[in-house]
Amino acid sequence: MKDYYENERFSLLNLLGGEYSDIKFVDCEFRDCTFSELKLNNVHFSGCGFACCHAASLEFKNSSFSDTLLSDCRIYGINWGELMAAGAFSEPISEMSGCKIRGGIFEKMYMRKFKFKTNSLLECLFSECDLRESSFLNCDLDRTEFLHCDLRKADFRGARGYAPDIFTCKMKGAAFSSPEALSLLRALEIELD
Numbered sequence: 001m002k003d004y005y006e007n008e009r010f011s012l013l014n015l016l017g018g019e020y021s022d023i024k025f026v027d028c029e030f031r032d033c034t035f036s037e038l039k040l041n042n043v044h045f046s047g048c049g050f051a052c053c054h055a056a057s058l059e060f061k062n063s064s065f066s067d068t069l070l071s072d073c074r075i076y077g078i079n080w081g082e083l084m085a086a087g088a089f090s091e092p093i094s095e096m097s098g099c100k101i102r103g104g105i106f107e108k109m110y111m112r113k114f115k116f117k118t119n120s121l122l123e124c125l126f127s128e129c130d131l132r133e134s135s136f137l138n139c140d141l142d143r144t145e146f147l148h149c150d151l152r153k154a155d156f157r158g159a160r161g162y163a164p165d166i167f168t169c170k171m172k173g174a175a176f177s178s179p180e181a182l183s184l185l186r187a188l189e190i191e192l193d
Helices: 180-188
Strands: 004-006 009-011 014-016 019-026 029-031 034-036 039-046 049-051 054-056 059-061 064-066 068-071 074-076 093-097 100-102 105-107 120-122 125-127 140-147 160-164
Parallel strands (some): 004 019, 009 029, 014 034, 029 049, 034 054, 039 064, 054 074, 074 100, 100 120, 120 140, 140 160
């Protein structure tokens, strides 16, 4: 592989196993690609789009994503907080639609007004994130936890399976739907009839 790609289109890549180092992708598009059991060292993606891609069991070292667009992707077990470019103002993901993310970790990320709506975020963890005014409208958030997050004015209407820690998260003005909102009371260990 080359060490620099710009405005390139990749489709039907099937990368299983292997190690890749010292590569930069700028404004590239990936469609119908599979990335599995890869070790990426000093690999950077800037302004790239991924559509209908599958990614699992990836290890990153000194790597980053910035302004990434995800559409109809299946992604398993990525710590997105570790993929923020050093000194950068942009977050790893700028837009997401129709995606299923399982076991993702979002830590210390600024995702204010982010549109998570209609995506599935399963068994994920949001920790110390700024999610003010973000939309989780109609998301499947099965066993997804929120710890020490700012969820003020976030929209969880129609979402299901979420578990924000009501003791550590700021939630003033957040919107929830019944009966799912009753799950917020579990932490209080009270009984309802």
